[in-house]
Amino acid sequence: MHVVIVGGGLVGAAAAVTAQQAGYRVTLLERGASPLSTPEQAPWDLRISSVHEKNRHWLQRLGVWSRVESSKHLAYDALSVTTRDGLSVTFTAAEVDQPQLGVMVENNALIRAMWHYVAEHSQVELRSDTAVQSYDLSGQQLHFATGEALSYDLLIGADGANSAVARAAGIGMRGWDYDMRCLLAIVETEKPVAPATWEIFREQGPYALLPLDQHRACLIDYRSEQEWRSADEAAIAEGLEQTFAPHIGSFELQRHGSFPLRRQRALRYIDTRGVVLIGDAAHSIHPLAGQGVNLGFADVQELFEQLAQKPLDQALRGYERKQMAVNQQMMRVMDAIHVGFRSEHLAARAAVALGLTAVSKLAPLRKQIIRAAMGDSQI
Ligand SMILES: Cc1cc2nc3c(=O)[nH]c(=O)nc-3n(C[C@H](O)[C@H](O)[C@H](O)COP(=O)(O)OP(=O)(O)OC[C@H]3O[C@@H](n4cnc5c(N)ncnc54)[C@H](O)[C@@H]3O)c2cc1C
Numbered sequence: 412m413h414v415v416i417v418g419g420g421l422v423g424a425a426a427a428v429t430a431q432q433a434g435y436r437v438t439l440l441e442r443g444a445s446p447l448s449t450p451e452q453a454p455w456d457l458r459i460s461s462v463h464e465k466n467r468h469w470l471q472r473l474g475v476w477s478r479v480e481s482s483k484h485l486a487y488d489a490l491s492v493t494t495r496d497g498l499s500v501t502f503t504a505a506e507v508d509q510p511q512l513g514v515m516v517e518n519n520a521l522i523r524a525m526w527h528y529v530a531e532h533s534q535v536e537l538r539s540d541t542a543v544q545s546y547d548l549s550g551q552q553l554h555f556a557t558g559e560a561l562s563y564d565l566l567i568g569a570d571g572a573n574s575a576v577a578r579a580a581g582i583g584m585r586g587w588d589y590d591m592r593c594l595l596a597i598v599e600t601e602k603p604v605a606p607a608t609w610e611i612f613r614e615q616g617p618y619a620l621l622p623l624d625q626h627r628a629c630l631i632d633y634r635s636e637q638e639w640r641s642a643d644e645a646a647i648a649e650g651l652e653q654t655f656a657p658h659i660g661s662f663e664l665q666r667h668g669s670f671p672l673r674r675q676r677a678l679r680y681i682d683t684r685g686v687v688l689i690g691d692a693a694h695s696i697h698p699l700a701g702q703g704v705n706l707g708f709a710d711v712q713e714l715f716e717q718l719a720q721k722p723l724d725q726a727l728r729g730y731e732r733k734q735m736a737v738n739q740q741m742m743r744v745m746d747a748i749h750v751g752f753r754s755e756h757l758a759a760r761a762a763v764a765l766g767l768t769a770v771s772k773l774a775p776l777r778k779q780i781i782r783a784a785m786g787d788s789q790i
């Protein structure tokens with residue numbers, strides 16, 4: 412079987428590794444530059460993911476985790492959440508007798524590790540700086556501007572939230588903008604940073620810290636689209652200082668950038684002409700709980716498990732049935748957190764407070780939540 416993957420980001424590259432290991436012939440098409448041409452020692456990029464333990468173990472079994480530069484990932488062993496009313500709950504890996512909950516990893520470093528892996532295998536063809544000119548789904552062929560045609564048995568759309576594969580297959584999307592922007596900033600701190608991630612909710616939106624190494628962190632500040640869009644450099648530096656200095660002391664801002672927040676889901680994940688969507692092409696969620704790429708990796712695992720057991724059309728249907736339910740459940744949880752923790756409404760705030768009080772006191776519930784954060788089960 413020839414598997415063609417459009418999009419060589421985190422999820423598409425993981426699909427290429429998995430498809431190669433399943434014995435398929437693979438072509439990976441990426442419209443951007445090859446990640447193999449990025450220098451390894453470049454400073455931390457802004458795009459960072461928290462990958463939970465279950466997925467990290469999977470990446471380890473695939474043989475890619477050991478290839479990620481050690482300076483571009485950090486294990487974290489605790490996470491805490493504080494409500495608008497100042498109620499706080501902390502979860503630790505130690506409570507479930509584990510050394511860590513997951514890892515913070517630079518997206519580029521992980522993508523590079525996966526591209527390095529597939530570049531070593533002759534049954535995978537990597538094509539960067541490549542754009543598909545047209546999709547002939549009935550003939551199961553892609554056409555390039557050079558006049559070349561590429562046939563496939565399975566076309567995987569891993570081309571992110573604005574998926575050309577989904578459009579070509581006529582797959583509709585449903586979604587909305589949260590009217591919020593997420594500002595990410597890499598900072599160097601004077602005091603050591605604990606290997607713990609935290610998030611604090613306030614009226615405008617939450618703010619959070621992801622630890623990167625002993626004196627480096629990624630600060631995340633969610634505010635209204637208008638507030639961050641209109642802020643100049645000085646206002647951004649001042650906003651970060653006011654928000655984070657009380658928690659982490661003085662720091663030096665190294666780089667920052669902001670992303671609009673959008674929730675979107677494909678109305679179908681598959682097309683009967685041998686097309687399947689995975690990762691953000693199928694679903695993009697609020698990054699609040701750092702689950703986007705974890706869901707994408709789960710898509711890859713489920714898709715190839717189904718393909719190993721069933722004929723192609725049945726496998727695609729099985730994949731869609733399972734992952735659509737899982738992903739929509741996570742989207743609902745994210746929306747409930749987004750609304751519940753920000754709400755002005757007394758009832759919503761009371762519900763959050765009662766929930767957190769219960770969580771902080773009930774050991775079995777705490778353990779269940781910690782295992783869910785590690786990817787072992789769903790909430
Ligand atoms: C601010 C922010 C913070 C986040 N933090 C986390 C986190 O902590 N943990 C987590 O799990 N998730 C997080 N996410 C979500 C996570 O980044 C995404 O879910 C993940 O990157 C999706 O990967 P993907 O490969 O599906 O899509 P993408 O990362 O969008 O990759 C798509 C790839 O396809 C390529 N492409 C696009 N169109 C074409 C085309 N027509 N032809 C060829 N190639 C194409 C692109 O160049 C790109 O390389 C965060 C997201 C945001 C915005």
